[in-house]
Amino acid sequence: xxxxxxxxxxxxxxxxxxxxxxxxxxxxxxxxxxxxxxxxxxxxxxxxxxxxxxxxxxxxxxxxxxxxxxxxxxxxxxxxxxxxxxxxxxxxxxxxxxxxxxxxxxxxxxxxxxxxxxxxxxxxxxxxxxxxxxxxxxxxxxxxxxxxxxxxxxxxxxxxxxxxxx
Numbered sequence: 001x002x003x004x005x006x007x008x009x010x011x012x013x014x015x016x017x018x019x020x021x022x023x024x025x026x027x028x029x030x031x032x033x034x035x036x037x038x039x040x041x042x043x044x045x046x047x048x049x050x051x052x053x054x055x056x057x058x059x060x061x062x063x064x065x066x067x068x069x070x071x072x073x074x075x076x077x078x079x080x081x082x083x084x085x086x087x088x089x090x091x092x093x094x095x096x097x098x099x100x101x102x103x104x105x106x107x108x109x110x111x112x113x114x115x116x117x118x119x120x121x122x123x124x125x126x127x128x129x130x131x132x133x134x135x136x137x138x139x140x141x142x143x144x145x146x147x148x149x150x151x152x153x154x155x156x157x158x159x160x161x162x163x164x165x166x
Contacts, residue, residue, distance in 0.1 A: 013086045019117040024158035028124035030132040032106040033147040038139050039104060058139070065138045066099040069108065073097045073131030077112055077123040084126070088118050095123070097131055108132050121156050 006012045034042070042058040058065045074095050081089040094113040099106055110127035112120040132148045139146060156163045 011086070013088070014118070016088065016117040019159075021115055021117055022158045023113065023115050024119045024156070025111070025113045026120045026124035026156040027109070027111045027154045028121070028128040028152065029110070029154055030108045030128040030151040031102075031149050032108070032132050032135050033145075033149065034104055034106055034139075035143045035145040037143040038146065041139075041142055042101070060138050060141060062138045065135055066106070068138060069099055069131040069134040070097045072134040073108065073110060073127040073129075076130035077110065077127030080123045080126040084122050087122050088116075090114050090116055090118070090120060090123065092120070092123060095127060097127055099131065099135075106132075106135055108135075119156055119159050121153055124156075125151060125153060 038058070057067065062068070074097055076083070077095045077097075078092055081087040092112055092114050094111070096111045098109045100109070101107070108128045108131040110124045110131065112124045112127065114120050114123075129148075129151050132151070136146050136148060152165065153163070154165045
């Protein structure tokens with residue numbers, strides 16, 4: 001039986017009243033394929049004296065792309081319960097988003113933590129997804145050939161069981 005269906009097969013929010021509060025974490029990723037026009041803009045937009053550990057940044061008329069994606073992903077993770085009907089509202093204790101370049105892809109990494117009665121998988125997935133969508137939105141003037149892919153949960157801890165992607 002699905003956890004979000006009641007005995008009459010009707011949609012319902014899971015009752016977490018009897019669950020124990022524990023530390024819950026989740027780690028999700030998303031990838032955005034960056035076609036040549038976008039990759040070239042990233043290289044051209046980066047100052048040549050930038051430190052090697054700093055992510056090259058691209059700015060469009062809308063602002064700094066990767067920094068804005070991190071902010072948007074964080075905001076989305078915090079508001080997941082407003083977007084996904086049966087998610088419980090959670091006061092996230094930590095939401096860490098990073099964007100890195102891997103060849104012709106931007107890789108969004110979202111790690112979320114809370115002490116609560118329910119997990120944060122959806123918050124991590126939502127954060128990674130919205131960050132990817134933000135990159136697309138901010139770069140679409142350069143190319144519509146971007147592809148958002150591989151949005152997935154890598155791990156979760158807390159609750160009944162832990163999970164690590166195989």
